[in-house]
Amino acid sequence: MAYQRDRLGSSGVFKAIVDVSRKIKRALSESDAELSPAAEELATQVAQAFVAGRFSDVYAKGTPGLQQTTRRDRFEQSWTERAEEHRPLTGYQITDLGPIDLAFIPGLEEVPQSQFEAFVEISFSGVDVPVGDPKALTIGVVMLDQDGELRLGAIHAR
Numbered sequence: 001m002a003y004q005r006d007r008l009g010s011s012g013v014f015k016a017i018v019d020v021s022r023k024i025k026r027a028l029s030e031s032d033a034e035l036s037p038a039a040e041e042l043a044t045q046v047a048q049a050f051v052a053g054r055f056s057d058v059y060a061k062g063t064p065g066l067q068q069t070t071r072r073d074r075f076e077q078s079w080t081e082r083a084e085e086h087r088p089l090t091g092y093q094i095t096d097l098g099p100i101d102l103a104f105i106p107g108l109e110e111v112p113q114s115q116f117e118a119f120v121e122i123s124f125s126g127v128d129v130p131v132g133d134p135k136a137l138t139i140g141v142v143m144l145d146q147d148g149e150l151r152l153g154a155i156h157a158r
Contacts, residue, residue, distance in 0.1 A: 039118040047092040086137040091125040
């Protein structure tokens with residue numbers, strides 16, 4: 001098994017951005033805006049794929065940039081190992097974390113901010129672990145508009 005720091009999606013920078021996004025979301029009155037239907041649908045598809053262990057489906061929803069920097073087999077293996085620690089996943093909750101600056105997301109430093117669509121957190125429950133429990137598997141997903149199609153730009157675990 002890979003060391004925690006070597007795993008895909010285990011960026012400490014990403015965790016810090018999620019924490020700051022939560023604080024900002026609570027502080028801003030306009031944070032009550034909801035996800036677009038397309039972003040809600042993509043987040044739901046990602047969550048359902050995680051519950052079913054279909055990480056190839058998640059990879060297929062990635063941007064070309066994500067797919068060029070991470071081989072499919074490595075992506076699938078890394079997320080299979082990460083999810084295995086929390087199996088079985090029994091449910092999920094999607095939370096809109098609001099806008100972020102893409103320049104601070106590992107792998108998205110060169111992506112134009114105009115492509116940003118949504119930043120969501122998906123928390124999974126298990127048999128004995130409720131959604132939101134510190135032991136629950138929680139991922140952050142950055143969604144980008146790629147020529148009119150919503151794709152995954154980055155995915156990281158908390």
